[in-house]
Amino acid sequence: MGAKILYIEDNPDNRLLVRRILMVEDYTVVEAEDGPSGIEVALRERPDLILMDMNLPEMDGYELTRRLRELPELNATPIIAMTANVMHGDREKSLEAGCDGYIPKPIDVDALPQQIERFLKARGR
Numbered sequence: 001m002g003a004k005i006l007y008i009e010d011n012p013d014n015r016l017l018v019r020r021i022l023m024v025e026d027y028t029v030v031e032a033e034d035g036p037s038g039i040e041v042a043l044r045e046r047p048d049l050i051l052m053d054m055n056l057p058e059m060d061g062y063e064l065t066r067r068l069r070e071l072p073e074l075n076a077t078p079i080i081a082m083t084a085n086v087m088h089g090d091r092e093k094s095l096e097a098g099c100d101g102y103i104p105k106p107i108d109v110d111a112l113p114q115q116i117e118r119f120l121k122a123r124g125r
Helices: 012-024 035-045 061-069 090-097 112-122
Strands: 004-008 028-032 049-052 079-083 101-104
Touching: 004 012, 004 035, 012 028, 012 112, 028 035, 035 049, 035 061, 049 061, 049 112, 061 079, 061 090, 079 090, 090 101, 101 112
Parallel strands: 004 028, 004 049, 049 079, 079 101
Antiparallel strands: none
């Protein structure tokens, strides 16, 4: 079985698209739709990688990433920003918050599985 990926995203259409793409590639996909549930699911599921929307309700992805990095159980888990924030400096802002990588939206459905695999391999998974 492939790696377990947590996708934290408030848009159900985006969650469905990413889940379908990654499940075809034999990844297990678990989901959360906001920051508090993202923390809860991450602690319970211990994913191999987290895909993080940066525009979340209640707690944005930057703050959520910082909070996940403070948790010893999750501080080594790769977090990849997957966001429509594509203006100059947005990638750097994501990395400064603690993300290990950045995938701009709209996603390239053909490239996403290879991008995920590269991030997993970089962490020795």
